[in-house]
Amino acid sequence: MSAEPSAITTPLSNKHFDVDRAFVMISLTIPVIGLLLFFVYPLAIVFLRSITEADGGLGLGNYAHVLASKGFWRATGHSLHMGLATTAISIGLGFVIAHALHRCAFRGKVLIRAAIALPLLAPSLVQGLGLIFLLGRNGLVNKWFDLGLDIYGFWGLLIANIFYALPQAVMIIGATLTLSDARTYEAAEVMGARPIRQFLDITLPNAKFGVLSAAFVVFTVTITDFGNAAVIGGDYSVLATEIYSQVIGQMNFNMGAVVGIMLLLPTVASYYIERLAQKRQFGSHAENAVPFVPTFTPARDLPMAAASFLIAALIAIVIVVVVYASFVKLWPYNFGMTVKHYDITLAGGYAPLWTTIYISLAAAIGGTVMLFLLGLGIRKAPDAIAKAVYFFSVMPAAVPGMVIGLAYVLTFNSTATPLYLLYGTATLLAVCNFYHYHTQGFLTAMTGFRQVPSALEEAASCLGSSMTRIAIDVVAPYVTPMLISIFFFLFMRSMVTLSAVIFLTTPKMTVASVTIMRLDDAGLTSQAAAYSTCIMLIVGAALMMMKYVFYRMDKRSTLGTVV
Amino acid sequence: MYLNVQNLTKTYGNFYALDNVSIGVESHEFVCLLGPSGCGKTTLLRIIAGLTQSNGGEVRLLGENLVNLPARQRGFGIVFQSYSLFPNMTVAENIGYGLKIRGVLKADIQARITSLLGTIKLPDVAERYPWQLSGGQQQRVALARAIAVDPRLLLLDEPLSALDAKVRGELRTEIRDLQRSLGIPTLMVTHDQEEALTLADRIICMNHGRVEQSGTPEDLYLRPTTRFVADFMGVSNLIETRYVRECLPALLENRPAGEDDAYIACIRPEQITIIADENGKATVRAISFLGNLNRFEVTYPAGRLIVETHGHINVSEGQRVRFEIRPEDCSWVVSGAV
Structure with missing residues (x-):
């Protein structure tokens, strides 16, 4: 061994530099576009619609009308x-x-x-x-x-x-x-x-x-x-x-x-x-x-x-x-x-339950990936950009589900933009659930990312890792417990949420919580109870699974300090 | 120079972490950056590693400018105070990580891991995880991980500071032997002067973002050039020019030209001899027994001295003494008062 550069010490080729920048760009851009398109934009539409008067002009007429109403x-x-x-x-x-x-x-x-x-x-x-x-x-x-x-x-x-x-x-x-x-x-x-x-x-x-x-x-x-x-x-x-x-x-x-x-x-x-x-x-x-x-x-x-x-x-x-x-x-x-109340034929029978599971899985998987990317990107972004992204990322928790649902129906049920194609799809319901619970997931992810010691990333960097490799080899093991929490959180919330999705369901595309409401409205209280029991079973099973996963991880934990 | 750092500057707002710093490392040299916390030594190391950007200046390795080269392309090895092993990887995976990234064949990686585990005297821990090792063992693995890729430069950031005294001593010797046998140019950051004295071929002493003095351990200890170095490298007795001229004129011989306030005489405690003398100008105030040596606190008309002797000498507390200093044991340092 000598100090002179040998075959394996040859510095890795220069192309990695650009790959790194592209990686940061992509991991920041995709979630930010998502936030703008599926959160900021629909909210702006709500505001715009609130000042759009019956004749199409802008003004505070609606407010005057609402403020004057006894109801x-x-x-x-x-x-x-x-x-x-x-x-x-x-x-x-x-x-x-x-x-x-x-x-x-x-x-x-x-x-x-x-x-x-x-x-x-x-x-x-x-x-x-x-x-x-x-x-x-x-x-x-x-x-x-x-x-x-x-x-x-x-x-x-x-x-x-x-x-x-x-x-x-x-x-x-x-x-x-x-x-x-x-x-x-x-x-x-x-x-x-x-x-x-x-x-x-x-x-x-x-x-x-x-x-x-x-x-x-x-x-x-x-x-x-x-x-x-x-x-x-x-x-x-x-x-x-x-x-x-x-x-x-x-x-x-x-x-x-x-x-x-x-x-x-x-x-x-x-x-x-x-x-x-x-x-x-x-x-x-x-x-x-x-x-x-x-x-x-x-x-x-x-x-x-x-x-x-x-x-x-x-x-x-x-x-x-x-x-x-x-x-x-x-x-x-x-x-x-x-068990006769479980024989539900009204309001789509059990189809909405399966749809809800599908939507919840989609929101959980897609949401977890998005938040992982966002977490990676926000760490490497310049301070000013990181602050702005953070600000928007924690905003959804301030917006009631009813308002998010209303914003979505105003935005996506309008033929003005190609976004109309999403209306009435399970995808839109999954997206809506993700952005409804974005803040809690985001804050959990940030807690995970904060636990990654910067010296560890630096050590990997000095050993020749690109950012992509650091993300997989160094960061991912640390944030995995948080990502698992986020996954189950998004899944469980999506299974039970009602306030946002109530506006987005159509006769063909509806979810379990809305079905319970319809059954109750129709006076079929026992069937509504049966449906609720099914949801509780599934969410309870998910909760147990999460506990089990953490229990297993704890037992063979290599991350002494994490979890 | 193998590594050549020129006029490096780093500011945080109005604060100069590094102020026009130039240093070098020869191709097989072990250099220590020594200084108190906040002196800029770690910042300098991080800029050389490529982990922090400088505001100006150059870092050259064999003439190649590294400023725009990201850390991972520099081919350096680094060891941190906090071990920083990947917690999700075994010891073997940690050591082999750099090689894996470089696409080295599995069998070759395996062979290298085995040989390195032998080098760090931990042949049986390959399949363990970092948390199953003691601090000293973890730091050995971190060292093996850093040298596995035959780094062009080894950077050590306070690698011994988190360890307890005994382990620190052992590892200190091992780091030194390893560096000598491999001949890897090494730059180590430390705030511990004893560590720097025993390990380094050359010490660069820093303060307030500037290099105070650079030289061999003997240079820095016996011939400090600034008051800061004199104080930092152990106990020093500083005697004003005016008093030297009056009572110890022989020491003026090697004093650089300059006003009285510009330089101050610096003498190490073991280089002062005290002799019992009823007419002496100094008085012994306190004697502490430190095992292999005795330490005397002595007052004289212009201040206070610390004197150390090996073995017993026949003076007691309160006794009048005179002291003698050989001219070659006196170094004149920039007083810093100007």
């Missing part, structure tokens, strides 16, 4: 009222459960965790269905006690929304509670602070931003949700149902666009405040914190455990009753078991 103000008032009530209760209950899970010592936490994972498995209208089986006109409670309860309207919707949003509040608040450092509590203890003082002086102030963040998420989820409002809202109209009735009921697209823009204002504001809160939260986290390990304290733990089990049981019962009802002969008169 709009009623729906807005209802949405805000509902949003605030749901938020207040969900945050209160959510804090109790999160605190019980992370700061109290008792057995059976896994049951609580399982119960709060349930709502993620089903479309948001399942809470509504469950409540109808329990408290509706033909519900168990009315049958047993004959109270003449009417669950449709404010109270039914409030309960449904709380049960749907509560798990998300628990997760966000729980995340902030796990961050704090046990040593601060030890210090307080040594200084003589009683447990209640420690809670008031340390726990609460530290959870402040997490609670704020959770509040904004719950508020947004509630005012933008369509499923439960459609199933159990009754005459209690909210903005989401108002858009639906303007567009689908009265074919009044421009008015729908105006209501959409109105719905966008509070969600965008709430989204950005939430992100600010999140940044503050993570800014206060110490790098080498010692995790807090609770010891059993009866006075604190027994009431907390009881409250948590009660709430978790209610969340679970509302969903389990749907599964149970799907097997009952004639709710609530004949509780004999049957």
Whole structure:
């Protein structure tokens, strides 16, 4: 061996330089074009349509019209009222459960965790269905006690929304509670602070931003949700149902666009405040914190455990009753078991279910590839470009599904551009789902990319790797766990989402969650329950598969620090 | 010069990370870039590697300008402080990675891996993953990975800093032996002067983005030219010109011409002899026993001295002494006060 260049040390040929630049260009350009075409452009169309008047001219006539209508103000008032009530209760209950899970010592936490994972498995209208089986006109409670309860309207919707949003509040608040450092509590203890003082002086102030963040998420989820409002809202109209009735009921697209823009204002504001809160939260986290390990304290733990089990049981019962009802002969008169409700012929039978699986797979695979490319590209892009791309990439989470769906129908159901060809195809539904959930996937991907040590890429570069090779040999192994999460996240959300796709389904091309709504509309509540059960089975299986994949990866993990 | 770096400048905003730096490495030489953190040594190494762009200047290898050549085409080997082994690859795959990229035949790669594992004295770890190795073992593998491709230049970025003292000592010797036997021109960044003194053929001492002094370890230790180098390369006693003229005139012999403030005399602690003397101008303030040597803290009218002796000498704390310095043991350094 010598220092002189030998055969294998000859520098690799110069063409790689251009290949690298092309690689960055492509990996950045394709996802960016996607974002512009399938997110920014349709939103611009919504805005444009909202200021297009009946005679074709531009103006604020639609706004004036909407603002002058009683229906709009009623729906807005209802949405805000509902949003605030749901938020207040969900945050209160959510804090109790999160605190019980992370700061109290008792057995059976896994049951609580399982119960709060349930709502993620089903479309948001399942809470509504469950409540109808329990408290509706033909519900168990009315049958047993004959109270003449009417669950449709404010109270039914409030309960449904709380049960749907509560798990998300628990997760966000729980995340902030796990961050704090046990040593601060030890210090307080040594200084003589009683447990209640420690809670008031340390726990609460530290959870402040997490609670704020959770509040904004719950508020947004509630005012933008369509499923439960459609199933159990009754005459209690909210903005989401108002858009639906303007567009689908009265074919009044421009008015729908105006209501959409109105719905966008509070969600965008709430989204950005939430992100600010999140940044503050993570800014206060110490790098080498010692995790807090609770010891059993009866006075604190027994009431907390009881409250948590009660709430978790209610969340679970509302969903389990749907599964149970799907097997009952004639709710609530004949509780004999049957599978006849699974013989669904109306509303396309099981075809929409298969379509939904196909769409969800397409959204998951395509979305994962796109986000991998975007992650690669954004790292190598000049700062200014990276910032701009980042800005657009995190925007979709601020846009309610109803508005995205409306934007798509306005954009793709218009013969003005060749994009019309996509209308009514499964492809467009998959694309819509991907961009609807783009932000969450993107942020997960960025977390993965941030874990790749730059020294590793540099080492590979010095050994002669091109960027393509670095992407495959160095980056991919690090981000694989995140890509798997993104894949399953996109799949599971696509399986259950309703709000965006409701506008895009046609008689020939429809999805499972819409079918449930149609079955329920037709009074076939038991069949709707059966259909919901099928979706929950598939999504539950996907969740199990994801856990299994991570379990296997953990066992033979070569990436000691990852996952 | 094999590697020739000319007038390199790198700025971050108004901050000069490198200010017109010129250095060179001969074809079989082991050169250490030594300096405190933030002195620009790592930036210099990264620019030579092609991992960072400079704002101006040249990097030439055998006359070829490397400025526009991306890192992967330079054919260099690099070892980082953080080991930076690919966590998803086995030890063998890590070492063979550079060869695989170059399209070397599988059998040849295998042979090279086996031979290198022998060289780094880890013949049995080929199928293990990095996380199954200790820090020292990982760094050996990283070294093998870097030299597997017969690099034109070996770059070591603080390769020993993350290791504990004992492993560091062993690996230091191994790196030195390996470099000598392979004759690979090597540039190592370190902030540890002892490491630089034992490893390097030549040390380039840097401060504030500039080269302070370049020379053999003996040069830098015994004949520092700037006050910074004198301080950084171990303990130094600095004596003002005015006092030297008054009390130690013999030392003025090799003083460069210049105002009193321009240069200052620098004497290493072991080059001062102290002798008990009731009429001496100095006083012993403290004595520390350091095993193989004794350290004396001595005050004299113009300040304080550190003196080290091997073995015991007959003085005690509080005693009056005089001190002697041979003219050839005194080097005059730019005081930096000007």
